[in-house]
Amino acid sequence: MKTERLEFTCHDGSTLAARLDLPVGKPAAYALFAHCFTCSKDIPAARRIAQRLASLGIAVLRFDFTGLGHSAGEFANTGFSSNVGDLLQAVEFLREQYQAPQLLIGHSLGGAAVLAMAGEVPEAKAVVTIGTPAEPEHVLHNFSEQIDEICSDGQAEVQLAGRAFTIKRQFVEDISGTSLARSVAHLKKALLVMHAPLDETVSLDNAAKLFRMAKHPKSFITLDAADHLLSSVEDAEYAAEMISTWAQRYIDVSVLPKQMNAPEGVTRVSEADANSFTQDISADGHHLIADEPASYGGHYLGATPYQLVAAGLGACTSMTIRMYARQKKIPLEHVQVDVVHNKVHAEDCASCSQNGGKIDRFERKITLSGDLTEEQRQRLLEIADRCPVHRTLEGEIEIRTELS
Numbered sequence: 001m002k003t004e005r006l007e008f009t010c011h012d013g014s015t016l017a018a019r020l021d022l023p024v025g026k027p028a029a030y031a032l033f034a035h036c037f038t039c040s041k042d043i044p045a046a047r048r049i050a051q052r053l054a055s056l057g058i059a060v061l062r063f064d065f066t067g068l069g070h071s072a073g074e075f076a077n078t079g080f081s082s083n084v085g086d087l088l089q090a091v092e093f094l095r096e097q098y099q100a101p102q103l104l105i106g107h108s109l110g111g112a113a114v115l116a117m118a119g120e121v122p123e124a125k126a127v128v129t130i131g132t133p134a135e136p137e138h139v140l141h142n143f144s145e146q147i148d149e150i151c152s153d154g155q156a157e158v159q160l161a162g163r164a165f166t167i168k169r170q171f172v173e174d175i176s177g178t179s180l181a182r183s184v185a186h187l188k189k190a191l192l193v194m195h196a197p198l199d200e201t202v203s204l205d206n207a208a209k210l211f212r213m214a215k216h217p218k219s220f221i222t223l224d225a226a227d228h229l230l231s232s233v234e235d236a237e238y239a240a241e242m243i244s245t246w247a248q249r250y251i252d253v254s255v256l257p258k259q260m261n262a263p264e265g266v267t268r269v270s271e272a273d274a275n276s277f278t279q280d281i282s283a284d285g286h287h288l289i290a291d292e293p294a295s296y297g298g299h300y301l302g303a304t305p306y307q308l309v310a311a312g313l314g315a316c317t318s319m320t321i322r323m324y325a326r327q328k329k330i331p332l333e334h335v336q337v338d339v340v341h342n343k344v345h346a347e348d349c350a351s352c353s354q355n356g357g358k359i360d361r362f363e364r365k366i367t368l369s370g371d372l373t374e375e376q377r378q379r380l381l382e383i384a385d386r387c388p389v390h391r392t393l394e395g396e397i398e399i400r401t402e403l404s
Contacts, residue, residue: 003020023055027059033049033107034113048237057253061101104127109136126189199223317390321368331372332380341361
């Protein structure tokens with residue numbers, strides 16, 4: 001997966017900073033992620049959800065709202081309506097530069113903003129909210145003791161998550177005058193409501209209210225003991241996994257290979273699509289994908305055949321070194337094996353018997369970590385050459401082929 005740094009212009013002309021998390025190969029669809037109140041696009045939960053969706057084949061755009069994170073503009077001049085405006089600009093950016101989002105995801109107040117604007121995105125098929133308030137004005141409880149000061153003086157400085165923010169009267173009036181009831185009732189898209197029962201920032205009754213307002217298809221997933229920001233790695237990963245699984249019911253990711261099962265002891269390779277090079281690989285219940293880079297006409301959804309051979313050599317090398325170190329009680333902490341495959345001229349290979357043409361060369365670079373003596377390092381290097389796959393590749397190989 002790769003991430004591109006992007007910029008686009010928001011509702012007031014300010015430049016918004018964004019990241020586009022891309023899958024390997026051509027995206028099956030695009031998603032838009034809206035972060036929580038005063039947060040940023042780079043909070044761990046946003047990153048993990050985007051990464052999990054990218055692994056599924058869905059590209060995810062996440063950005064900082066005006067005046068937050070790396071985006072320009074003044075936060076003090078923003079409000080709920082401007083957040084909705086920023087989201088619509090993000091949708092237009094995706095629509096013009098890539099493809100309109102089919103999946104909309106919002107965290108906390110970002111979820112409320114997503115619900116408010118989803119009806120204006122006809123291409124969107126599904127919406128996900130995480131810890132979202134049933135009404136946007138719920139956010140005012142974060143500085144309820146200063147509401148009177150804000151209304152009387154026009155603005156006040158408040159502390160949110162240990163940081164100072166200026167909140168103006170226009171923000172309070174804007175968010176107080178917004179209701180999600182009509183937007184949710186007329187959503188006409190699949191809705192997934194995710195909420196943690198122990199969320200101390202936005203209570204669980206908000207999720208219940210949102211669920212009641214929505215029409216089918218709608219789903220609810222509890223986030224158990226998670227906090228509001230999904231700050232635990234396990235909680236963020238769980239949310240990401242649930243979203244990626246649920247989204248497949250409404251978003252076509254058929255560009256990706258489907259899992260299959262092969263008989264025990266058989267490694268089965270099957271075309272995923274007759275119009276591409278993408279291959280399904282099944283081995284004793286384990287699934288892999290093989291493909292070719294775009295430069296060779298593939299989608300690059302998985303490793304190339306030679307990369308898979310190199311992976312087999314590298315994995316076997318690492319396992320063999322670890323097995324020997326364990327048996328001899330060598331204090332080896334970690335093994336890393338980098339393998340590069342190239343075609344080289346036979347005359348450049350001193351140990352090769354072939355006189356002309358090109359041969360296959362696999363170059364291994366082994367990194368051993370731990371309090372090892374030089375003698376132990378050299379011994380482990382020798383053991384690497386005893387790797388069974390190494391011996392297979394250097395030995396005489398017979399391949400028999402028949403029609404099934």
